[in-house]
Ligand SMILES: O=C(O)CCC(=O)C(=O)O
Ligand SMILES: [Fe+2]
């Protein structure tokens with residue numbers, strides 16, 4: 001990268017932003033000239049800075065010679081540039097082969113047909129100020145050449161859970177007949193409601209879908225039911241198992257190029273789980289969005305069937321962006337189904353044609369009872385109470401963990417994983433110190449953050465969350481689903497184990513001990529285990545953890561105290577002693593033997609909800625996870641503390657999940673370990689808000 005060249009080097013004409021170009025030689029004074037020089041320098045500086053940022057953060061290498069391809073900083077979907085506007089800006093300088101706007105990124109790539117055209121765009125646009133049409137904000141474009149239009153570090157995207165696209169479900173002949181069966185001119189007498197919505201034409205069968213309340217009049221079926229012609233197709237879907245119940249409602253949507261349907265989730269109370277949509281006449285890209293902001297664009301080819309069930313039907317929104325072109329995989333045109341971001345090196349624009357969809361649904365007769373209460377209109381106002389009680393017995397403990405650990409991780413897996421990149425140095429050190437060829441199990445491996453740290457080890461991961469294990473699979477790590485209380489690995493077969501941020505999710509002392517016993521069982525004699533749990537002490541040796549320092553106002557503490565919860569006083573949790581103090585072990589063993597010593601009046605046992613970024617006032621608590629809206633993660637502890645952010649409205653809209661934690665006091669983890677005869681505590685330490693031990697199997 002030539003900093004002096006600033007992008008275009010030899011062979012390229014000098015770079016000017018339009019607003020930088022000299023006005024006219026006659027009127028230019030030396031003062032003007034100086035100004036222009038200063039401006040040029042500024043543009044160059046910023047352009048080079050853009051190069052560095054692209055390299056550092058995205059691994060995108062800018063080059064100093066002119067090519068057909070440019071990367072345009074500040075003109076990305078991530079900073080509010082719309083595709084339409086960018087297309088209009090860029091097409092002035094020539095014909096484009098590809099315009100790639102990676103989701104949520106502040107830059108775009110364009111590939112012109114010729115280097116001359118790319119050069120023209122470069123000269124005209126580098127340093128140019130433009131006004132974003134959507135919000136009126138002014139931004140300055142900084143442009144660099146790249147070898148080719150691609151993203152090396154694009155993460156492969158998987159389909160939203162519960163979603164399928166089945167290709168060629170009908171023949172072109174069936175497609176033609178189904179399309180012909182819809183009479184758009186429509187005699188108004190047939191009560192099939194035909195509406196010309198702002199963005200598309202629609203027609204309803206079976207029941208009218210009302211766009212005023214996004215529901216159907218369940219006691220007012222339309223005469224005629226579904227068109228006869230759909231029957232063979234529906235029979236096929238039933239036979240092949242794509243649906244379990246025959247639909248009784250059909251919405252036909254027709255989209256001209258430039259039209260779309262806003263992102264939405266089909267109303268839960270209106271329709272059953274399964275929703276299927278047949279694409280006729282042309283392919284189109286449909287956008288799916290998780291409440292955490294994660295989006296997946298999916299190409300729906302002609303004659304394909306989209307099946308939405310479960311999470312993809314209830315939790316994700318789907319929509320079609322109104323535009324005339326879609327970005328699709330060039331090599332996939334009209335054929336294979338893929339998520340659009342899967343291979344961004346090969347993207348192209350695909351001109352839309354008229355697409356007609358047949359969306360079949362079954363009208364729901366009783367309230368929806370899905371597992372997504374935060375987005376369920378049937379379950380509004382009757383959401384699960386947030387404050388469960390401290391478990392009184394094994395059964396309650398297991399139920400608490402199921403509801404407030406397992407289910408939550410399943411829900412937040414994608415978002416959770418997107419916040420887990422940086423391995424912790426001391427854990428890395430432990431893994432690197434193991435001899436090559438060691439067999440290592442990561443119990444509670446999450447998204448597999450530690451599975452690839454040391455390539456000389458044979459590492460296998462397991463986690464209670466299937467969605468997290470699937471993410472490990474996508475990264476080609478070995479991982480399987482299981483509970484840390486019962487790991488299907490032969491005794492004594494591991495040289496080492498790690499358990500990072502797992503044991504604090506078990507809700508009784510007995511269960512926590514059992515997980516460590518299980519971990520020890522896996523080890524061969526002399527094998528070692530590293531355990532991390534979240535610490536009660538977020539302030540240790542006069543050092544506050546980062547998030548405490550940032551937001552330690554009394555207001556938040558008050559809020560926490562005002563939740564109506566009586567928190568268990570610390571003294572009830574056992575003494576906070578040094579690791580050497582055997583009193584802890586005694587207390588612990590007493591707890592283990594005597595269940596009733598934990599029994600207190602029920603009112604005392606409700607679990608407090610922790611206020612993020614404050615110190616802990618209880619060892620057993622619920623920690624909120626905000627799925628959406630300005631949530632930003634800080635790696636201040638083994639597990640996440642998120643700052644509730646965004647507007648009041650966005651917070652109300654964003655689902656908040658609560659995870660159960662037992663935060664460990666100083667000495668507690670060590671004491672639990674010492675109560676086991678089969679291991680020796682090799683090392684015990686505090687690391688960034690966590691208590692940690694290294695055990696050795698005797
Ligand atoms: O056009 C489609 O495939 C989807 C239509 C849709 O989502 C709806 O009508 O609710
Ligand atoms: Fe829909």
Ligand SMILES: [Zn+2]
Nearest residue numbers: 268368370376
């Ligand atoms: Zn629901």
